[in-house]
Amino acid sequence: MSIVYLLIIVCIALSLRYHWWRMPISYDQPRVLMYHMINAPLPGEQKRNKWRVRAEDFERQMAWFSKNGWQSFTITEMVSSKNLPPKSFCLTFDDGYKDNFTDMFPILKRYGFKATIYLVPGYKSNSWEKFDNKMFDALLDKEEILEMQKSGLVEFGSHTLSHKNLLTIKEEEIKQEVMDSKKGVEEMIGCECSAFAYPYGKYNDKIVKLVKDAGYSSATIVKRGFFEESKPFEIKRVGILGTESFFDFYLKITRIRNKF
Secondary structure (H helix, E strand, C coil): CCCHHHHHHHHHHHHEEEEEEEECCEEEEEEEEEEEEEEEEEECHHHHHHHHCCCHHHHHHHHHHHHCCCCCHHHHHHHHHCCCCEEEEEEEEEEEECCCHHHHHHHHHHHHCCCCEECCCCCCCCCCCCCCCCCCEECHHHHHHHHHHCCCCCEHHHHCCCCCCHHHHHHHHHHHHHHHEEEEEEHHHHHCCCCCHHHCCCHHHHHHHHHHCCCCCEECCCCCCCCCCCCCCCEEEEEEECCCCCCHHHHEEEEEECCC
């Protein structure tokens, strides 16, 4: 009898941890995924490591999409399309880390999938962060950006000039962050920059209007959910973490949520 009780407790615990019991979300609803780094974890940096997805894990995720017949789009393609097929998804990468070129891009090419990378043109590393060990991660350089763009698989968007929380600065500075970063990205890629991502996902109605007025056609947030055509400047995303299992990934894609 004690074994039965133990099994019941284990089942309850797993059900609370993994939301396998949630109803799947229809594959007619496009998914937008949020990544940052495709890199090995750092020793003892649990909080920072959650955004570092191992290359082998990323490849397994892309293999699953490929095997199950999913079709990828850039965020601008997704926003402009009126008839997205079932099993549509978009890969987005915030900040523009160098490993997006060295580790992510080869996998992207292998499967022929597309991605949108949001750049911070005012920086060469993520030195806007406050890390105790002062070890920063390098960002993409212009040559890497151009090579990725030439492939036709990667779109580049803006993540502001300096990755500031836009809710904490004055309107004139917001305009500068939004407009000058667009110009900076366009100077690097030689074409229009249409996609924007709010740093830390922080925004309000005023910031949305400033992003629209700057000439962008979309903006992404960090709130969990699926793509809604009616909200191109508040695009919800599913965050993919390096500290979670493939089962977590599967639940996030099929059910949007894997836990509380």
